[in-house]
Structures are given as structure tokens and as C-alpha cells.
Amino acid sequence: MTKVFDAPDRFAETALQGFCAANADRVRAVPHGAVRAAPGPRGKVALLVGGGSGHYPAFLGYVGTGFADAAVAGDVFASPSTAWIHGVARAANRGGGVILGFGNYAGDVLNFGSAAERLRTEGIDARILAVTDDVASAKPDERAKRRGVAGDLPVFKIVGAAAEAGLDLDAVMAVAAKANGATVSFGVAFDGCTLPGQGTPLFTVDAGRVGMGLGIHGEPGISTQAMMSAVELARTLLDPLLAERPAGHGGRVAVVLNGLGRTKYEELFVLWHHLTGMLADAGLTPVNPEVGEFVTSLDMAGCSLTLTWLDDELEGHWCAPADAPAFRRGTVARPVADDAVETAAEAVSEIAQGSPESQDAGRCVAMLIGHVARALADAEEELGRIDAQAGDGDHGQGMARGSAAAAAAADQAVAAGAGAGTVLSLAGDAWADRAGGTSGALWGVALRAWGQALGDADRPSGETVAQGAQAAQDAIVRLGGARVGDKTLVDSLVPFVQVLNERVGAGETLGIAWAAAAARSTEAADATAGLTPRLGRARPLAERSLGHPDAGAISLALCARVVGANLPD
């Protein structure tokens, strides 16, 4: 039912431009996000919030005094890329460290985590804050697995107020952990939403039914039940939260009753009328309750209830003044816009010069990435077919798009005089930026880590290349959390890195060692489905597949072989 758009793939970007234009007195546009027009004082901890678009006022509407310093906006329901987050975070940085706040979804975890790593390598103390408030998405003893929903509002509001109050980064992070741990939400859905340009809804709820605990992107809920009256619905929303009331808690709670888009204000007020009585019966006192639309899902029909179990510290921050386009509380003296806001997001693209030896090596790196990109373009269709057996079939497309962007970025970096490390790092950024998805983010963080191991001073040796491979593996495992056997690219990466390090350590040349490592990697990839993939041959793999090979493992092995075949002596 999203009706107003031009090219669907430019929807989120155009919406961002329109948002910034409509709020030009409050925010300033930076690439892929917005920062306060009047930034906080130097040295202040900065709060960057973000995630996919389609959830307004989350997250752009939260940018303002007493709340967030900046927001980054991905495509609709898609995580912003690492590079986007990194760029906006640099623009938001006031020197006191940056907190990257997001809802706990795999893509966001990867990209915000990766951006935080990159910021730290640049000397900016960056921390991540994944909101985990949705009680329907995991049990209390698996709190870290819970998704983030409308708890974004109270958690980010409280963190923003703590930062505005001048607390240092560790202290704000302590408040953040407490706020997130004290925040619980439960939601219901009556009907799905439609992405711009799509002919059918992303998901549906049967007529006359209620999806209990359904996620804000249609993630599976707990059950469906027959439609109920408002008073029953109020009880349904509240009970799962009361079940998690901390022992001995005093009863003062921040409350957010959130409409997802199509469930309107009067309906929420009807619910609120019932909830006031139920909260009182439970001995709870709502403090500055918010009833309205705070974390939407396009025009999804449904609503959620959020409680934050307050203590004095959290209550102080929850009640503190704030002034953002979509959220105001109390009275805030509007700061004067600072025309000298650094356009740090754009300044990032200045390229450090490499040594002559490293520039040579950079040209070699760019050449190799070019070969990889061509090979992945050739394999795009077959990788897609393989992926479609177990996944959503977009792996080939993502790899082809990512590697093409990486090759172009590498060429640009070479032309600008970059060393091998910077060439590889920027190639990784571009890959993550354009490939999208989980594997794009992982490839990005891997290449960046590898590039940092190479550096821009010396000609890379076999040892530094092997160390770089290890750094890339470490980064992927740290961010992605997968182990060998999980049927991911880790299955073929780990044997590759192991053999490469063993052979280089045994004194073999890089070319020989790499070839052996690539061969072992290919064997491991094959093992993901008990067959021998022969990409590039005439007969498509998928047609004779006996199982579901992992496309990520296969494409990584392919890249290893292509590089091995083209490595100069």
C-alpha cells in the first residue's frame, strides 16, 4: 500500500532528502543521514542511531538536542552499509566518543559493528548499542537474542539525555546497558505492509486474526489468535511485560504505546484508556507516557506496548528536555545552528599516499580484484541458482555487484596514489556498500582488516599477506559469529587461511602457498553439499545438486582460485 514513490530503489534516499528539507532549521543532511544543525558541545559523547528506512520517526525524527546527534538511514527495512554508518558517525563525532545505536537485527549488528571497528582504528572511541526489547522474539534468559522494536524510543531517549548531560563515554554506556536491560516490549499485528514498488504485501495476517509478537518486518511471532476487543487487547499487550517485572521494582515506568502505521491515534487512545486502569491495578505509575507513532513499519496495522522499569537515574534521563523533529519534551532553548559543522562524512574520502613500493603492490591488488570481479560476474547466475536452493537466491547478484564496486574503488585508489593497504581497505568498503546483505558486510570487514595488515609502507611479503588473511578471518568470525560447519563462507575461509599460513611459514613462495590454500578451500566448499562444484563449466551446478551447498563458501573458494591463478610471481 506504499503508493507514493518514483524509482523504488531511490525511495529511502529521496525520503531522507525530503526529511532534511522539511526540517532544515533543525538538521543538516550528510550522505545517507542527518546530523543536528546545531551540534552539541565539543567533547560531548555523540549518539548515532539508525537502521533501515520505513520506520519513521525512527530514526531520523530522533535527531535533536537531548536525543540523538545523528541518524543514518538504510534502504527500506535494510541495514545501512558499514561505510554509510561510518561516514555519518564521523560527521556526528564531537570528540567524546560515539555510540552507535540500532535494533538488534543481523544486518545491523554486522554493519554497525563493522563501522565501530573502523572508527576505532581511526582513533574514535566507538561503542555499539543493540536494543533488545522484544519479549516475543526470545526468552528472558536469551535476552541478547531479542529483536529491537519500539524500545528504541525510550532507550535512545535515555541515552541521548545522558550524553547531553555531559557524562563520559563509559558512563553513558553504563546508562545505555541499564536502560536496554530495563526495557521490554510486546506487539501485535493485524495486517502486513507493502514495500514501495511491490505488488503484494511483504506478509499478511489472516482476516479476523491477530499476529501475536509478530516482528516489525514480519518476523515470525508466537501465535495467531482471533481478533479481540480493545480491553482484551490491552491485557494481551501488558501481561507479557508484567511477567518480566524485576523483583522489588518500585513501579515507576516509562511507557510507549506505539502504532505501527495503519492503527491510528484514536485506536491507541482507546487502548490507553484501558491500560491506565490496568497499570494502576498492577501497582505501576506511568511516567511521561507516550501514545502515538514512534517506530512504524510503513503502513503495517498493529501496535506495541513498551515499558522501561525506571530507577531514579533512568527516570531523570527519560524526563529530561528534548527537541527533535518528531519528539519534544519540556522546554529546550534552541541552540543556534553552527555553520561550521564539519562535513566529516565527505572528508573521509581523502586518500593517504602510499610508499612507491606499496603503490606498486596496490596496482597488483587492484588488478587481482578486477579478475575476481570478472569471475564473479561470469558466475553470478550459477551462484544465484545455488543460493536459491537454501537461501533467497541473491548471493550471485550481491557478489557481482560488490566486487565490481570494489574493483572500481581499487582503481580509483590506485590513481590517487594509495598504497596496497588502502587500496584493499577502500575496495572492501565499496564491496560492503554496494553488495548489501550479510555477506557484503562480511566481505567488507574482511578486506578492510586484510588491508590494514598490509599497510601502505612496505611491499607486502608472503608473511604479511598470510597475516592479513588471518586478520580477515578473525574479523569475519568476530562479527558474523559463525563457525566451521555452520554452512557459511567460514567453512572455506578457515582451511584457506590455515593452509596459507602453514605453507608460507614453511618457506614456500606466496604463489605456491596460495594455490595450495585455494585448492583446500575449494575442497571444503565442495563438502558443504558433498559434491564438486565446477563453476564456469558448461553444466550448471544446481541441476545436478545432491544437497544444498553453501553459496558463500563456494564463492569464496572461487575468489581464492581466481586470485591464485593471477598472482604475479
Add this chain to the structure above:
Amino acid sequence: MTKVFDAPDRFAETALQGFCAANADRVRAVPHGAVRAAPGPRGKVALLVGGGSGHYPAFLGYVGTGFADAAVAGDVFASPSTAWIHGVARAANRGGGVILGFGNYAGDVLNFGSAAERLRTEGIDARILAVTDDVASAKPDERAKRRGVAGDLPVFKIVGAAAEAGLDLDAVMAVAAKANGATVSFGVAFDGCTLPGQGTPLFTVDAGRVGMGLGIHGEPGISTQAMMSAVELARTLLDPLLAERPAGHGGRVAVVLNGLGRTKYEELFVLWHHLTGMLADAGLTPVNPEVGEFVTSLDMAGCSLTLTWLDDELEGHWCAPADAPAFRRGTVARPVADDAVETAAEAVSEIAQGSPESQDAGRCVAMLIGHVARALADAEEELGRIDAQAGDGDHGQGMARGSAAAAAAADQAVAAGAGAGTVLSLAGDAWADRAGGTSGALWGVALRAWGQALGDADRPSGETVAQGAQAAQDAIVRLGGARVGDKTLVDSLVPFVQVLNERVGAGETLGIAWAAAAARSTEAADATAGLTPRLGRARPLAERSLGHPDAGAISLALCARVVGANLPD
């Protein structure tokens, strides 16, 4: 798609309670509405806004400093009754006069107009302000016929600021007239909305089509067109407004881009991105543009664009600080809530004592209303059938409900010692309150006017009764605007009043005169369809109807006959 409700007929009232509970720091509940928790200074002009529910933030969300002093909420998409408006207006009154602001719809015009009359009889200078911004609903030379849509926001905001600035009533009304005259809107709809408890939408728009100029309750638009891109839609919204740019206007405009409920924020921002360029190309400068949901229609899909052609005075009021639950601008020092807010809305029900003679007459009036109520209850079904031939078939129900409430109110007034005038006035209030619709409002104002003519001091004479009938007719014609021949209750009322006055003037007793008048009234009602209605006889009228008699004329004649048959000598 309205999913959250209990009993549908209590939806609006429960939503009002929930709204007041959620905003207890800002507003105070009064029967059928809300007033500022911290009222403006004594002597300030008060702005009351209102209309049907289902349009939040219109109108409750507008109550606050720098904006409205109070709002009154009718049922969903239905005008509040005269009594409701009157009660909330009394609570809002600060002694400087009251402006009653509403969108230009027939039911609102009647009820707000009637409430203003009643307030003036009580010594409160009340004025009405009907917003007429929808360019799709009438041509520029019929400005007064235009409906009110999202222009409510800028017009009421500007008027509220003028009142807050301390202007007197005439000066604020001059600003109001200028603001309304300078405000134009054009809207489109993609899909209809569903009232609480209804199984089907109130109206629909065909898939892939856009309803151009469709009203916010589904009123007919200009045309439907094929769905278009966002940039085309921006042009479509803007062009009809540019066509009404006043000659020589400088180009500074207040702008409201309003979502109707299901068309969400990101979509509006995409539109706004395109509109910024188009406004600039047209030489227009948006001043404090507002992009969001300001006048919704439950979950209707669609949006509208509003421009107010500013001059210095209007711009000053548009930009002035405001602080309401759903609209804030600039910085407002929050006034301290005044615990001494008079509960004037409730105090209205204190009943003045009549003289003994008038109390006797009051008992007679109550008895007659009781007869009328029983007759209308008997006739309910048949009146409904008659009405269904040309109208929506609810006339019998409305008349039965209204007269029953009037009879009960009359009995209560008698028990409280009221004179005939007060008995009849309160009966009229109750009638309008419970009957709903246009005819309920007209009966209410008629009985009130008649009651005022009778007074509470003297025993009513034939002359005062006939004068009261004339006053009732005058009130109906003034408010309703209908003439003889328009097929309304005026068709049978005018001959009744004429004959009653003639016969009383000729010295006949009231009983004789009344019987003659009722007979003439019945003849006139018959003439509305060229047949003789014989209500109460066995054979239903509708089954042998040759045309479409007007149910309102028929029921009025019936009441006249019933009263005539029961008048004491």
C-alpha cells in the same frame, strides 16, 4: 481496518478519555472535550475547535498554549451536538468571547452555529469560524461552499496565536477571516477507511486509481486518474493551489503536507523533496513547512497539500510559539496548571426555578412531549421506511431517540422546579443531543427558541405560544437555510406557524387554532409526495408511495397533530 475498539458507539468517547489520560499534564477532560490544563489569562479570547472524531490530531491534539483553548469531539465523522459544543465552550470561556472553529460541513455548521446562538443568549460573545479551504469542493466564486480539510491546521494555528497575543474578539475574527480566505488545499485518496465496527470500508478507490479531490469522509471528488509517480503527484497537488494565487502576492507561504492515515511519513518526505523544487520554481518560499499527519481520516490512504498565502500579520501568527500535544513550535514556557479551572461545562445543568404558574405550564409541556415521544416511537419504523426512499433511512430512529430523551429531560426539569420555558429549552437540548444528525440539531434549536419565548415567569398565552412557534421557525430557517419547497420539515412548519398565528390573532382559543394549524401542516406534508400519509394506520405508507415524501415534514406534522390532540382546554 479500524481494529481496536470495544462497543463501536463508545469508540470516540473512550478515545477522548484515553487522550486526556495520556496528556494529563497538558489538558483537562470536560464532558465531550478537553480544555487546557493551564488556561489562558482572564479576558483572553478563547478558541474552541472541533468536529467529528477520527481526524486526530484534529482536533484534540491542537489544545495548548498558542493554539486552541479547547476542543470538542463528536462521534466518528459526526458533528458534536449543540449541547456538547455549548458545554465545552462554557468551560473554555475566559471572558473575552469564544470563537467556535470547525470545518465547513452541514452538521457542524448547524451545531456550532446553534451553540454560538445559545452562548450569546447567555451573555457570552460567541462567533463561528467555518474553515473552507478545499478547492476541489467548490469553485473560487463559491468559496463559502468549500469544505474544510487540512487547512484547519494553519487557520486554527494562526487564530490561536492571535488570541494568545491578546487581540480582542473583533480583531481575532478579522485575522481568522483573512487566514481562512488565504488558505487553499487539494487532496487525493488512494483508498478508503473503515469505521469502528463496520465490516466494509466507508468508501473505496479502485486499485491503481487516485481519487482527485476526494473529501476526508469520502465526499465526491473531481475525477479519478491512473496512479502516478511521486513527482507527478507533487505536481498534481500543487497546480490547483497555484491557480488560486492572489494577484501580486509576495510568495511567502505556510505549507502543510498532510497524510490522511495510511500514507506514511517517508512517502510524504518523498513528495516534499519534489515539492521544494516546484515551490521554488513558482517563486514561493515555504515558511515553517509542516510534513506529517495533522488532519487524518482514520486509516484512509491519501494526502493533501495546503498553502496559506501569508502577509506579515499572518506570518507572525503562523510562526509564533505553540505547545499542544500534537503540535509544538518554538519555545513556550509551560504555564502552571490551574486547579481552579471552573467546571463550567457541568455547572450548566443547574436549573433556574420557574414561577408557580410557569411550573404548571411546564408540567403541561412535559406531558405533551411525552405524548409526542410515544407517537414517534410508534411511528419509528414507518418514518424510517419513508426516509429510506430518498435519504439514509435513519429519520425514524433519530426522531424516536431524540423525543424520548426530550421527554425524560422535560420530566427532570419539572421535578427540579423549572418553568415552561426552561422545560422546553432543556427538552430541545436533550433532543438535539441524542437524535443526532441535521434534523436533531434543528429540532433542538427550535424547541430552545420556543422555550425562550415562553419564559419561566408567566403562564403561556395563545399569543406567546404562537410567538414561540414563530421564533422556532425563524431559528430553523436561519440555521438550516431551507425554504418552503426544498422538501424539508420547513414545508410543513411554515404553514403551521402561519395558521397558528392567524387563528390566535383572530381571537380563537389556542386549542382550536392549534388544531387548524396542525391540519394545514399535515396537508402540506402530504404535498411533499402528492399523497396522504396516514401514520399510525395499518397499511404502511411506503408501500403505496407514489413519490418520495419528505420524512422530516411528515414527522413534524405528526407531532403537531399529537400535541393538538392532547392540548388541555
